[in-house]
Amino acid sequence: MTQIDRRGFLMGSAAGAAGLVMLGGLAAPARAAGGPLTVGVLIPGSKSDKGWMESGYDGLMAAEKKFGAKIKVKYIENVKFGDMEQVLVALAGKNELVIGVGGQTQASVFKVAPRFPKVKFAIIGGNADAAKPGNVSGYDVRQAEIGFVAGAAAAMLSKTGAVSYVGGLEIPAIVNTGKEFGKGALYINPKIKYIENYTGDFDDVAKAKEATLAAIAQGADIHYHILNLGLRGMEQAAREKGTHIIGSYTDRCGTDPLYVAYTITGVGFQVEYAIEHAVAGDWKPEFKPFGLAMGPKSSDIVICTGATAAMKAKLDEIKKDLLSGKIKVLDA
Structure with a gap:
């Protein structure tokens, strides 16, 4: 897993000795045959907050453990509302699936998603909205x-x-x-x-x-x-x-x-859900309520x-x- 700082630069092991690599706003690259699903995740707050954000991060870690080399994940945390659109553009330019961990990302996802029609977007904590672009899923934690x-x-x-x-x-x-x-x-x-x-x-x-x-x-x-x-x-x-x-x-x-x-409340469970279905090839844009109906993990x-x-x-x-x-x- 690679962490990205708030300016959109790759950090950690993926950057390695090559240094910092700027993420662009171009269309997401096609996956090589047999290559990993690339996933970009925006975590608005701290991944160590004992709350919503940490639960979402835990879901990422669980997905990495479950899918191993089948996925390649980048995430960025502590993103202010005014910076979300720019960060989402950066993530969408390099990933096939982009996840916003929190309903506060919805407005920005709705703006960015139409610019990247081949990228899948998922909002954890999204609500039903007729304006939802056709490549976006919203998952309601209830x-x-x-x-x-x-x-x-x-x-x-x-x-x-x-x-x-x-x-x-x-x-x-x-x-x-x-x-x-x-x-x-x-x-x-x-x-x-x-x-x-x-x-x-x-x-x-x-x-x-x-x-x-x-x-x-x-x-x-x-x-x-x-x-x-x-x-x-x-x-x-x-x-x-x-x-x-x-x-x-x-x-x-x-x-x-x-x-x-x-x-x-299944925040991490929903992150896993989005990744699992993208890996399986049956991810679809939808509004899906989770809650008690989806079982105790939800x-x-x-x-x-x-x-x-x-x-x-x-x-x-x-x-x-x-x-x-x-x-x-x-x-x-």
Whole structure:
């Protein structure tokens, strides 16, 4: 795997002694017979954020392990919104499949994709949009759905009768997840206190800490989030005040006692899905919702500590009711 810096230069072993090689905006080169599928990946945030971005990066690593020499991957992380179009052009000029790890890449992908009609584009966290170009797939993680389950778990785990949620940008997918988290908590305990805050930035550690401390001051002892590096602030607040977190995206139970549970939202699973189908030759431009319907690698919840048989049974019942439509949630 090759990392690329934000200016679009190859870095690491692939560059080697030859130095830096500028990526261009020309049509993606045809694959040599029997050659590897070339994949370019834009990771807007840090691949070490314990969140969405790291889950996407984990999916890349899993794909490399699975497909070996059948794929050749380049990725670039920490890309600001204003730079995404330029980075996507660079990646599309050298790769057959380009993946944007996050719904915030969608607008830029929609601009760039028509310029590279022979390149396949996939958006992890994309939503249904009639303007979607014909060479683009959007994969919906359905965060609000598993958010409802997380809210139910939080209500069962809370000792104070108060739970909280901190989101980053106040956009529909993030707000809907917060709403469903609150509904899930109320589904279990109609008297529970629910505190909801948004920092306006997925990576602002100070604001996330401030929002979590404010919730703790109102009694919250279990916190859920849709944050990236901002999660560090939530961790600081919870550690200082002795409260706990339900983590997002990936099961990391046992790595930090702050976390009593994790939701799985399948970001890495979707990265693998796009690569797998491109390798197999049956990739197609589509809008595809994932969520609980695609199985536990796509969406689930894992209780790390304190789970009773009754709690597990109730969460399984809720998941079944979500799948059947008995419980309806907002799309996200």
